[in-house]
Amino acid sequence: MMRAAGIWGRRVGAALAVTGMALPLSVAFGAPAQAASCTTKAGPDQKKVEKFLGRPVDGKQSTGDCHAIRNFQTSHGISPAIGYAGPVTWGVMDLINHQKAAGSNPNKAKNCPTNKGRIACVDLTRQLSWIQDGSKLKFGPVPVRTGRNGYETRTGSKKIYWRDINHVSSVYNVAMPYSQFFDGGEAFHSIAGSVWSPPGSHGCVNMRKSDAKKYWSLLRNGDDVYVYGRKPGT
Structure with a gap:
């Protein structure tokens, strides 16, 4: 589900x-x-x-x-x-x-792997995501909205395994445009509201439409995703 x-x-x-x-x-x-x-x-x-x-x-x-x-x-x-x-x-x-302080070098601390080629990085602590190829930044960083307390976005190394541009959740009956699933029901996708609105998602990585659309154009099935850190309050 x-x-x-x-x-x-x-x-x-x-x-x-x-x-x-x-x-x-x-x-x-x-x-x-x-x-x-x-x-x-x-x-x-x-x-x-x-x-x-x-x-x-x-x-x-x-x-x-x-x-x-x-x-x-x-x-x-x-x-x-x-x-x-x-x-x-x-x-x-x-x-x-x-x-804002992340600027154009969000992986300064080298927390996201640089030895996997193209990879989408998700920093839960700063609620940021970006796409890099090796150590070269390809897109981002962009603000994201990850899982709230009790629905935390799972950390670790993952891969995109299914993409559905017009996905609708069978659990919550809400639209999830530009969905790219990387861990069970967790996916990158756009939302209509603010990515800063508390308390967070049900585990997915929520994005602004323009950012989710760019991720859709840059990523493919099999691409790596790495999630690390901890969202404050979770």
């Missing part, structure tokens, strides 16, 4: 898992959600969130702060989108910072 298809540090990861479990499907899959009221309360991560968004860093919640935070929450599938600068919102921002 096919399984359809974060954030830094254990405490933040746990908060993401708890809050994300209540994420409405309308938000998780990109449908418009009803607008929520904007909170006047400053959150525990107010200053860090303000700095990330380029707002005045004073630790005080303003109307402008709230609207900027709420816009970020809405676009990244964070619920409730009320403009509160809490650990879930900061966790996503911090993850994005780490993803």
Whole structure:
């Protein structure tokens, strides 16, 4: 049976898992959600969130702060989108910072094998994936959304064994475009919502459509996949 298809540090990861479990499907899959009221309360991560968004860093919640935070929450599938600068919102921002820091050398630490030719690498810790050939980067890195707590994406060496461009999950009855399966029901595929929305997938490596489409064009059955690290909060 096919399984359809974060954030830094254990405490933040746990908060993401708890809050994300209540994420409405309308938000998780990109449908418009009803607008929520904007909170006047400053959150525990107010200053860090303000700095990330380029707002005045004073630790005080303003109307402008709230609207900027709420816009970020809405676009990244964070619920409730009320403009509160809490650990879930900061966790996503911090993850994005780490993803940006990877730059054009995501395998600097050599965690993904460089002796297998073409290989798709998945770093669960940074929620990043890329395709390399030996030590040469061919595409990426791109942000991904892997398995939530209890549905962790399995680590280790794998191979793509089945591709289905218009796959629909028989378990969850959701579309999984550009599916490339590499471990049981776990696959690369695109989703309609944000790849940053907590708490995560049911084991698959979720991707933005343009990235999943590029993976489809670059990978073939038999190509290697290597998954390593640990998604915070799992």
